[in-house]
Amino acid sequence: MPERLVPMLLDLWTPLMILWITLPPCIYAAPLDQSQGAVSGSRLELNRLSEEQRILNRSKRGWVWNQMFVLEEFSGPEPILVGRLHTDLDPGSKKIKYILSGDGAGTIFQINDITGDIHAIKRLDREEKAEYTLTAQAVDWETNKPLEPPSEFIIKVQDINDNAPEFLNGPYHATVPEMSILGTSVTNVTATDADDPVYGNSAKLVYSILEGQPYFSIEPETAIIKTALPNMDREAKEEYVVVIQAKDMGGHSGGLSGTTTLTVTLTDVNDNPPKFAQSLYHFSVPEDVVLGTAIGRVKANDQDIGENAQSSYDIIDGDGTALFEITSDAQAQDGIIRLRKPLDFETKKSYTLKVEAANVHIDPRFSSRGPFKDTATVKIVVEDADEPPVFSSPTYLLEVHENAALNSVIGQVTARDPDITSSPIRFSIDRHTDLERQFNINADDGKITLATPLDRELSVWHNITIIATEIRNHSQISRVPVAIKVLDVNDNAPEFASEYEAFLCENGKPGQVIQTVSAMDKDEPKNGHYFLYSLLPEMANNPNFTIKKNEDNSLSIMAKHNGFNRQKQEVYLLPIVISDSGSPPLSSTSTLTIRVCGCSTDGVVQSCNVEAYVLPIGLSMGALIAILACIILLLVIVVLFVTLRRHKNEPLIIKDDEDVRENIIRYDDEGGGEEDTEAFDIATLQNPDGINGFLPRKDIKPDLQFMPRQGLAPVPNGVDVDEFINVRLHEADNDPTAPPYDSIQIYGYEGRGSVAGSLSSLESTTSDSDQNFDYLSDWGPRFKRLGELYSVGESDKET
Numbered sequence: 001m002p003e004r005l006v007p008m009l010l011d012l013w014t015p016l017m018i019l020w021i022t023l024p025p026c027i028y029a030a031p032l033d034q035s036q037g038a039v040s041g042s043r044l045e046l047n048r049l050s051e052e053q054r055i056l057n058r059s060k061r062g063w064v065w066n067q068m069f070v071l072e073e074f075s076g077p078e079p080i081l082v083g084r085l086h087t088d089l090d091p092g093s094k095k096i097k098y099i100l101s102g103d104g105a106g107t108i109f110q111i112n113d114i115t116g117d118i119h120a121i122k123r124l125d126r127e128e129k130a131e132y133t134l135t136a137q138a139v140d141w142e143t144n145k146p147l148e149p150p151s152e153f154i155i156k157v158q159d160i161n162d163n164a165p166e167f168l169n170g171p172y173h174a175t176v177p178e179m180s181i182l183g184t185s186v187t188n189v190t191a192t193d194a195d196d197p198v199y200g201n202s203a204k205l206v207y208s209i210l211e212g213q214p215y216f217s218i219e220p221e222t223a224i225i226k227t228a229l230p231n232m233d234r235e236a237k238e239e240y241v242v243v244i245q246a247k248d249m250g251g252h253s254g255g256l257s258g259t260t261t262l263t264v265t266l267t268d269v270n271d272n273p274p275k276f277a278q279s280l281y282h283f284s285v286p287e288d289v290v291l292g293t294a295i296g297r298v299k300a301n302d303q304d305i306g307e308n309a310q311s312s313y314d315i316i317d318g319d320g321t322a323l324f325e326i327t328s329d330a331q332a333q334d335g336i337i338r339l340r341k342p343l344d345f346e347t348k349k350s351y352t353l354k355v356e357a358a359n360v361h362i363d364p365r366f367s368s369r370g371p372f373k374d375t376a377t378v379k380i381v382v383e384d385a386d387e388p389p390v391f392s393s394p395t396y397l398l399e400v401h402e403n404a405a406l407n408s409v410i411g412q413v414t415a416r417d418p419d420i421t422s423s424p425i426r427f428s429i430d431r432h433t434d435l436e437r438q439f440n441i442n443a444d445d446g447k448i449t450l451a452t453p454l455d456r457e458l459s460v461w462h463n464i465t466i467i468a469t470e471i472r473n474h475s476q477i478s479r480v481p482v483a484i485k486v487l488d489v490n491d492n493a494p495e496f497a498s499e500y501e502a503f504l505c506e507n508g509k510p511g512q513v514i515q516t517v518s519a520m521d522k523d524e525p526k527n528g529h530y531f532l533y534s535l536l537p538e539m540a541n542n543p544n545f546t547i548k549k550n551e552d553n554s555l556s557i558m559a560k561h562n563g564f565n566r567q568k569q570e571v572y573l574l575p576i577v578i579s580d581s582g583s584p585p586l587s588s589t590s591t592l593t594i595r596v597c598g599c600s601t602d603g604v605v606q607s608c609n610v611e612a613y614v615l616p617i618g619l620s621m622g623a624l625i626a627i628l629a630c631i632i633l634l635l636v637i638v639v640l641f642v643t644l645r646r647h648k649n650e651p652l653i654i655k656d657d658e659d660v661r662e663n664i665i666r667y668d669d670e671g672g673g674e675e676d677t678e679a680f681d682i683a684t685l686q687n688p689d690g691i692n693g694f695l696p697r698k699d700i701k702p703d704l705q706f707m708p709r710q711g712l713a714p715v716p717n718g719v720d721v722d723e724f725i726n727v728r729l730h731e732a733d734n735d736p737t738a739p740p741y742d743s744i745q746i747y748g749y750e751g752r753g754s755v756a757g758s759l760s761s762l763e764s765t766t767s768d769s770d771q772n773f774d775y776l777s778d779w780g781p782r783f784k785r786l787g788e789l790y791s792v793g794e795s796d797k798e799t
Contacts (some may be wrong), residue, residue: 170260206251212242300357320351490582
């Protein structure tokens with residue numbers, strides 16, 4: 001059995017292998033005939049397999065696929081046939097239905113479910129989508145059951161040249177230095193083509209220059225732009241516009257193209273030297289111009305720009321190099337000529353300078369073009385001006401002795417007019433510098449004289465200012481400082497350096513130094529002061545004290561003996577004569593006071609008063625002072641205590657019994673009778689307005705302490721009572737110690753010149769006329785008491 005099966009299998013596999021090998025070329029050839037709607041592929045499958053074949057266990061796929069192709073942008077009247085699907089399971093009985101799914105199925109691609117033909121029903125654009133992946137499947141027409149598993153295949157959109165190249169980054173700008181050599185790279189540009197770069201030449205670009213020749217060239221494939229001419233000069237033309245074209249299809253005819261512009265700017269290099277606009281410049285300047293003033297400007301033009309045009313200016317020659325200087329202005333690129341030293345028309349009237357301008361930044365590549373510098377001549381003319389007087393010296397130093405006589409000449413200043421006209425000069429002193437008017441000056445010759453006496457000990461230096469004025473033009477003035485030094489003369493006698501007071505111990509020893517004194521002299525010594533000390537001639541043999549000159553120019557006073565006693569003599573006066581070494585020498589007498597004191601055993605002074613002897617033994621002065629302080633403190637405490645006690649016993653309202661003026665008090669108060677003494681203070685009703693003028697509050701403690709007012713004095717005849725009342729009213733309104741209730745003060749005054757006279761009884765106590773008040777008893781019991789009161793007053797007066 002097996003031997004017979006092997007030849008059968010060999011016969012069966014041979015045609016299958018031949019078909020498997022020959023099928024792919026047919027499929028690949030299909031796209032070439034798509035215009036005729038050729039079928040793109042076929043399918044073969046064994047329908048009935050013998051048992052022997054199944055034993056081999058070899059299963060093959062039911063579909064054999066490859067890629068299908070369709071041209072983009074096809075817009076014919078009928079849908080374009082893309083390809084045909086067919087399976088060998090189809091016996092032609094139309095029982096098989098083809099189904100298509102995937103990208104664009106039903107919208108872009110449509111399949112004939114009977115024949116398997118696939119058509120494109122819309123125009124395709126490869127730049128939008130280059131390929132579509134679809135799935136094909138054969139099912140039973142009636143049951144829709146799959147006859148084979150689904151299989152994927154790809155439909156690729158075949159490109160055509162329908163997109164022109166584009167410069168996405170254009171227009172372009174580039175720079176290149178001027179004077180560059182041939183072939184210097186400028187920049188490169190890039191164009192893009194949306195067509196398929198793999199299929200055909202639709203995306204193969206070639207570059208060229210449409211405008212911009214012969215200055216620039218471009219590499220056809222790399223699009224690198226280079227200079228086509230050497231030494232292009234920026235000063236001749238700075239900017240170039242180049243039109244560049246990119247063409248597809250390798251640059252052949254029929255290809256599409258796109259263009260862009262490239263603006264090329266030549267950058268500057270220092271290839272031009274500076275050049276003065278003129279070879280000779282003329283300037284004029286007044287002779288009195290201020291130092292540092294700009295006299296003129298010169299400029300060297302440079303065709304370059306920026307730092308390549310910067311030039312520095314220098315004066316390289318001329319007769320005014322010491323008087324003038326030139327600086328460079330970086331903004332204006334010119335040179336500024338300034339004055340360094342004063343000019344004098346009378347000395348020199350013109351100057352000639354040679355000025356050079358040179359580039360600051362030099363490019364060595366162009367050094368062969370010559371020196372990058374230029375020169376010009378500057379002529380400066382000095383103009384005459386009316387100048388102020390000129391002193392012979394900028395400052396003067398004069399010396400004068402302090403004992404110089406008044407109106408004596410101290411010194412002289414001189415000045416002249418530098419102008420050709422030579423105006424006379426008048427001199428004066430600026431009195432703001434000589435407020436005390438100690439000096440004068442001769443207005444014609446400038447001699448300075450002494451106006452008031454000098455004292456070197458008060459002021460050593462005097463600084464004044466002399467003014468020189470032209471007589472013909474008073475606006476032309478000059479000033480010069482004059483320093484006058486006062487020289488010393490020996491006009492001050494020496495004296496003690498300070499007030500000395502010596503203390504001598506009663507238990508001192510002979511020869512003991514009591515005091516060391518020194519002297520001073522207000523005069524100025526050249527080699528230091530040297531003093532001579534002595535006693536008065538009449539006290540040369542002083543029995544108590546002697547003197548000794550020390551090496552340090554001081555003097556020591558010593559006691560001749562011991563046993564000094566305060567009770568016998570407490571103070572000794574010792575006159576000392578002090579002489580200086582001046583010429584002529586001067587002397588003065590200074591008196592030293594020597595007090596005799598009680599001292600301890602070690603020489604410490606304890607007491608210098610005679611009263612110390614009557615004090616108890618062992619009681620020091622400090623103890624006495626402490627005891628005295630305690631006594632004073634006790635006295636103060638006692639006085640305060642008495643004052644407080646007295647203040648406490650004072651009544652609430654102070655009443656002056658001597659004031660007999662009537663006071664009428666009206667009040668509405670019904671009390672508890674005569675026995676009721678607690679309702680109010682009867683003293684207040686007796687004297688509500690305070691006769692003494694001061695009503696202190698006893699119930700509260702005042703915050704501030706005020707001085708009590710003076711009591712109200714009786715009003716004499718002829719006094720203006722209106723003014724008196726106003727004064728008292730003002731005092732009552734501003735007195736914080738007044739009682740907290742209203743008071744009524746009644747003054748019986750009818751005014752001056754009244755014919756009827758006064759009706760008041762206030763002055764009855766001072767009247768000389770006799771008054772009888774007995775008639776008041778006849779008026780009834782109510783006035784009887786009043787009459788008795790006045791009768792008592794009259795009887796008291798007579799008594």
